[in-house]
Amino acid sequence: MMAWTPNWTRLTSAAELALDRTLTCGQSFTWTRLPSGIWYNTLRLPGHAVPVLLRTHNDEVQFRSFGSPRSQAQFQQPVPKTPLPPTQYLVAPSRDPAAVVAPSHDPVYLLLHDYFQLSYSLPALYLDWSTRDPSHFAHVSPLVPGIRLLRQPPVETLFAFICSANNNIARITGMVQALAMRYGECVYPGGLLDIGGEEQALPPMYVFPSMDRLVQSADEIEGVLRGLGFGYRAKYIAATVKTLGGLGGEAWLVGLRGKGYAEVRDALVQLQGVGRKVADCVALMSLDQPGAIPVDTHVWQIATRDYKFKPSTKSKSLTPTTYDEVVKLFQTLFGPEAGWAHSVRSIACFFIITRCAAFSLTREHRSCSRPTWRATLATRNPNPRLPQLRQDPQPLPISQVNPRLFQNQRPHQRRHQRENARPQQQRRRQFG
DNA sequence: CAGGTC
DNA sequence: TCTGG
Numbered sequence: 242m243m244a245w246t247p248n249w250t251r252l253t254s255a256a257e258l259a260l261d262r263t264l265t266c267g268q269s270f271t272w273t274r275l276p277s278g279i280w281y282n283t284l285r286l287p288g289h290a291v292p293v294l295l296r297t298h299n300d301e302v303q304f305r306s307f308g309s310p311r312s313q314a315q316f317q318q319p320v321p322k323t324p325l326p327p328t329q330y331l332v333a334p335s336r337d338p339a340a341v342v343a344p345s346h347d348p349v350y351l352l353l354h355d356y357f358q359l360s361y362s363l364p365a366l367y368l369d370w371s372t373r374d375p376s377h378f379a380h381v382s383p384l385v386p387g388i389r390l391l392r393q394p395p396v397e398t399l400f401a402f403i404c405s406a407n408n409n410i411a412r413i414t415g416m417v418q419a420l421a422m423r424y425g426e427c428v429y430p431g432g433l434l435d436i437g438g439e440e441q442a443l444p445p446m447y448v449f450p451s452m453d454r455l456v457q458s459a460d461e462i463e464g465v466l467r468g469l470g471f472g473y474r475a476k477y478i479a480a481t482v483k484t485l486g487g488l489g490g491e492a493w494l495v496g497l498r499g500k501g502y503a504e505v506r507d508a509l510v511q512l513q514g515v516g517r518k519v520a521d522c523v524a525l526m527s528l529d530q531p532g533a534i535p536v537d538t539h540v541w542q543i544a545t546r547d548y549k550f551k552p553s554t555k556s557k558s559l560t561p562t563t564y565d566e567v568v569k570l571f572q573t574l575f576g577p578e579a580g581w582a583h584s585v586r587s588i589a590c591f592f593i594i595t596r597c598a599a600f601s602l603t604r605e606h607r608s609c610s611r612p613t614w615r616a617t618l619a620t621r622n623p624n625p626r627l628p629q630l631r632q633d634p635q636p637l638p639i640s641q642v643n644p645r646l647f648q649n650q651r652p653h654q655r656r657h658q659r660e661n662a663r664p665q666q667q668r669r670r671q672f673g
Numbered sequence: 674c675a676g677g678t679c
Numbered sequence: 680t681c682t683g684g
Contacts, residue, residue, distance in 0.1 A: 267676070406677040412683070413676095472681025477678080516678050537676040559677090587676090 249296070249303040252353055257363050258302045259387025260295055266588050267410050268391055268526050270401050270417040271449060277441065283428050283448040284352055285394055290428045290448035291349060294436070306349045307434065358392050370575055370582040377547055378575075378582065381589035388588060390581040391526060395494040397449035398527035399485075403477050403514040405522070417449070419469050424450035424458060452494075456486040477514025484512055498529045505530055517564060525580040533580045534568045540583070543590055544570060 252258070260280060264272040272282045280295040293306045354360075367386070371379035397417070404416045431445035455462065459482050466475035485494065497505045505528055509520035518537055524530035534540075541559055544550035544567045552563040575582035 403678095407675060407681080408677090409675065409683085467681090470682070473678090474681075514678065518677060522676090535676080539676055591676095 249298065249305050250347070250350065252295070252302045252304045252350070253357070253359055255297050255300050255302060256387060257359065258357055258389055259385075260297050260302060262385055262387060262588070263357075263389050263391070265410075266388060266584075267413075268584070269393055270410070270414040271397065271421070273444075275441070275443075279436075279441065281443065281446065283446050284349075284356065285448060286348060286352060290426065291352075292429045292446050293349060293353070304349065304353055305436070307429075356392055357389050361389075363387065363389060366578065366581065367585070370585070373576065374574055374582075374586075378586055381593065382585055384592050385585060385589045388585050390531065390584060392529070393527045394449070395497070395523065395527040396452050396491050399481070399494065399509075399512070399515070399523050400449075400478060402519045402522040402526075403481060403512075404471070404474050405519065406474065406514065408474075416469075416471060416474075418447075420466075421447040421449050423465065423469070424454055426450075426454075452482075452485065452491040455482045456490065459483050459486065474514065480513035481515070494528075502530050502533060506533075517561070521580075525584075531578040531580050532572055534571050534583050535580075536564050536567045539591075540587060541567065543587065547590075548574075 261274070264274070264280060272280050274280050278296060282293055282295075283290045284293050285291075291306050293304060295302060295304050297303075367382055371382060400420065401413060401417050404413050425447040427445055428448050429443065429446040431443060433440045434443050435441075458465075459479065462482060463475045463479035466478055469475075471478065489496075497508055500508075502524065505524050506517070506520050509515050509523055510517065515523070518535050521530075521533040521535040525533040525535065536559065538559065541563075548570060550567060550570055552566060554560065554562055571583045572579040
């Protein structure tokens, strides 16, 4: 097993990219963190998947990749240049053109440069958003530096966020990885890898399945995914596979890059299991719509509590009208990259809330708009009974993902269990 | 009840 | 409404 990028190579500075925060904040579900702090994933080059390792070392983010000799030969072929994001960044005087990294000829570098959108200078963005929102963003963003919005592959982003409805990050991660293990190609069998003189144990790596592979399995996919515990999302995924396949598959989806926001959204919401919120997630994180703002219940709370948002209608919940109004609010505030800004802002708020929980603070302390939480946190001791916030939250290793996800349980079996209406205790023990 | 959708 | 914490 020869190394492709033989040494750890500089990708960017740690200030430009906080790996742990960026990869665990709920935008991508395909990265896994090893105990050593190294992140791994399989990323797709045109017609090809490559295992990639990332780490933060000596104040910089570094990458390396590896592959079989055969895949190395394929790397030798010219790789099309990945397009830079359509942004005013490189021409606007307020942005920092010096942050643009000189292009390299390493295809993996180009891939990562594109994936992490390194054409954007993150400190310049944070500064801009802090100026636009001095009373909120400026206060909380220093808590969560280095959060980059990823430019992800559209197909896996679409299916990941169909899974995200009424769900949590840990479970979504398990589902996406289950999809990769069930239908994706294995690009690394697992085993010890020599990394700079040290042996690193790596699990098997699977790439997220191609659209063609999913279409091929369209008829069985609902039953299989229900058996894997996907719930009602199994039906959405199967239906979207068929619809998207008919529309032109991955090429059609990727073709939405470069179109206007309204067209992208309208195209996405015709897919089953894709409402406005999911459509905005996919648009923002994979289809070059940095202004798209996914409004969930969490964002709704931020808007009403911290920004004193008052909906025009009396509706207490999130209607299409109020959704649009919240979007308008943040777009006006943050400008063209409002979706990115709002993501950072939400993650900061989540950080504070988590801290508040660990410190047994009441709801009134949680307001991210006031600097009061800062002083309050400083004077309190954490409640030892509540879980501490981990510095580096680790996603589940692939080997430890809920074993139930990998049982080949038939859907009828599950329905039968429900009809028997056993007491909770007994049902739980079955899977223990 | 959770970071919705039909 | 699936499912899990």
